[in-house]
Amino acid sequence: MSLPSDFLGRIILILQNYGGSLLRGAGNTLLIAIISTLVGCIIGLIVGIIQTIPVGRNDNIVKRAVLWIVKLILNIYVEVFRGTPMMVQAMFIYYGSALVFNINMDNMFAAFLIVSINTGAYMAETVRGGILSIDEGQTEGAKAIGMTHFQTMLHVILPQSIRNIMPQIGNNLIINIKDTCVLSVISVVELFFASKSVAGSYYIYFETFTITMIMYLIMTVFFSRLLRYVEKRMDGPKNYDLATSDTLAHTSGMYNFPGNNGGTRR
Template sequence: METMPTGFLSWVIFLLDKYWVLFLKGAGVTLLLALVGTFIGCIIGLVVGVIQTIPVNKNDTLLKRHSIGLVKWLLSAYVEIFRGTPMIVQAMVVYYGSMSMFNIDMSAMFAGFLVVSINTGAYMAESVRGGIISVDDGQREAAVAIGMTHFQAMFAVILPQALRNIMPQIGNNLIINIKDTSVLNVISVTELYFSSKSAAGVYYRYFEVFFITCVIYFVMTFTASRLLRIWEKKMDGPSDYQLVEGDPMQDPCGYFQHGTVGGKDNGND
């Protein structure tokens, strides 16, 4: 019979020593679920957000207008339903429902990925839509005015700016997902919360175990938040620029300064 630790700190050390693999595995699963879920969710959100902002002209054919209308209606139904119900309930419905209704025996892990992704997708769809709306309409007008189609303007001009604007939202979603994947313990996905519960049950040391769990969650979310901040900075690019000096097509008129230009010598290229 081993000697039991006394005091809070010695329990923490004892439990860490005994269950560190369990904690680590749990944290790994949590992180995997959050990262994959957020990534796929972002893609879903991007697609939904882009479709929802397709403009409809009254000159378009009736068929086109109605089919776009129907798709938009379905997508907003998706967004409203998955934003409007708790993820813990969605997990139960998807996991057990797929079995009893469609006879699909998906693993708990797969159900986990699915639920986190479509849930994040619903939130991201609104973020993307907001990001697209927030880009000045002049950007779209300028793109269209040089002959771009709606989709060219969207992918070359508007989305890159919208994405930059919603980076903080993506970060938010990642952090929420790291924490909220804990609800997947109801379908026995062995993420961090589930692992912690197993570890806690052995010695009935709930406080000590969940203190450790708390610290692990915080380390993960804080790291994610800092990394995203760095990524944002990187997206912004350098804050200064290099003047091109002596470039291959040397400027024949020199600089234009305060409107004093000799606008000669340029009809011959």
């Protein structure tokens, strides 16, 4: 079959014959990125909270020893997965698990696992920083009214920390949408893998990856705008007047009273 000689004609040919394959690849990319980011956030939240558990000299020696060991293991996990490329992690986990432990993972399951634990390592440091960014006076105030460490984290610290780290959560999602392309090394059929197959069919790489680039751009821009909208919603209203049943206590001066000329004043 003769290929069209013009750029637009080759683009149309690719979309007509392989548009479905590219869309399925993009669907797998989004599925892996979204689910793995959510799971990674949960992992990072747990690891970040454990890393910030205070340990004092007055604490039981067993508690101090256990926490030291747990924090050491979690620190090693964070440093290893933040300090090595995801592509290397994918090959190490996927092929290593089969070779050493005789565990033959499904490609998609391996993709979810790899991206989740990689995201969890980055989110752990983000959560830890978010928790430490909250003023210590709030923790002291919560403990002063009898809250335990768990209650303080759940009701006082975490709600503020999560709002502070929302931009980083969104950033991790955008990164995961793009970085799923490295999973092609373990034959996960995501957008980049599908694009390579399409390009190899006609040997027209420039047109194929032009389409691929536009598809990645559409996905990342859409989720960037969506997450920015969520951030604005989390900010709440700009007007922070007290909500009270007593109009005399309204900070905006809602109470009207007679003026000198029989009118009303605010």
